[in-house]
Amino acid sequence: xxxxxxxxxxxxxxxxxxxxxxxxxxxxxxxxxxxxxxxxxxxxxxxxxxxxxxxxxxxxxxxxxxxxxxxxxxxxxxxxxxxxxxxxxxxxxxxxxxxxxxxxxxxxxxxxxx
Amino acid sequence: xxxxxxxxxxxxxxxxxxxxxxxxxxxxxxxxxxxxxxxxxxxxxxxxxxxxxxxxxxxxxxxxxxxxxxxxxxxxxxxxxxxxxxxxxxxxxxxxxxxxxxxxxxxxxxxxx
Numbered sequence: 566x567x568x569x570x571x572x573x574x575x576x577x578x579x580x581x582x583x584x585x586x587x588x589x590x591x592x593x594x595x596x597x598x599x600x601x602x603x604x605x606x607x608x609x610x611x612x613x614x615x616x617x618x619x620x621x622x623x624x625x626x627x628x629x630x631x632x633x634x635x636x637x638x639x640x641x642x643x644x645x646x647x648x649x650x651x652x653x654x655x656x657x658x659x660x661x662x663x664x665x666x667x668x669x670x671x672x673x674x675x676x677x678x679x
Numbered sequence: 680x681x682x683x684x685x686x687x688x689x690x691x692x693x694x695x696x697x698x699x700x701x702x703x704x705x706x707x708x709x710x711x712x713x714x715x716x717x718x719x720x721x722x723x724x725x726x727x728x729x730x731x732x733x734x735x736x737x738x739x740x741x742x743x744x745x746x747x748x749x750x751x752x753x754x755x756x757x758x759x760x761x762x763x764x765x766x767x768x769x770x771x772x773x774x775x776x777x778x779x780x781x782x783x784x785x786x787x788x789x790x791x792x
Contacts, residue, residue: 569722598779607767607782608723621779655722657780667713668780670722 567591569658569671577677578646586641586674590658596620597639598668599631602653614639615661646678682706685768685783694792698755702768702783705749709770711778712744714753717765717785726766727753758790 570589578584590597596615600608610623614633633639653675657668685702692698711730715723727742729735735742741754755762765785771778
């Protein structure tokens with residue numbers, strides 16, 4: 566079965582520009598998570614959606630917003646980009662019909678802000 | 680102090696050795712414990728998943744959870760050079776809806792041929 570798909574895989578932006586990252590979850594998965602991983606760091610939770618509603622929010626800057634659409638894909642919108650936003654952005658998806666919440670990660674989008 | 684502590688290594692062992700990776704945590708609400716393997720510039724790949732305390736075995740991999748000590752382990756038997764990667768422990772609490780994962784720092788493992 567196809568895994569989590571993220572696009573684009575690489576993105577280069579200038580400071581103060583905007584960026585949109587897309588995530589397509591595994592088929593039937595209804596939950597999407599976004600994580601940010603800086604160089605040499607562990608992934609940090611940003612935000613999650615369950616059945617198209619925001620479920621939890623982590624250390625996500627106010628400059629970032631996200632949503633989940635009717636087909637369960639999700640987009641992370643990042644505005645007024647800063648140099649410190651350069652990182653790997655991972656999307657993960659899960660299906661939790663019985664309370665088990667095993668998250669499967671996509672390949673990530675590498676964002677470089679110049 | 681981080682909720683999940685993991686020795687970042689690096690850890691270097693000869694091929695065929697038994698590898699032990701460990702994490703400790705402070706949040707007693709954690710119910711789900713996972714181990715992910717991450718190759719350089721790739722997404723984390725789910726290796727093992729355990730609910731609550733106990734052991735789970737899958738091929739050369741064994742995951743152990745001791746909730747009384749807030750300590751989890753991953754053992755790799757007959758280690759191979761292809762096992763060289765960063766291993767991340769991750770945990771989540773049990774509740775309705777989505778539950779974020781809290782990761783350890785990751786341990787960089789190298790298996791030498």
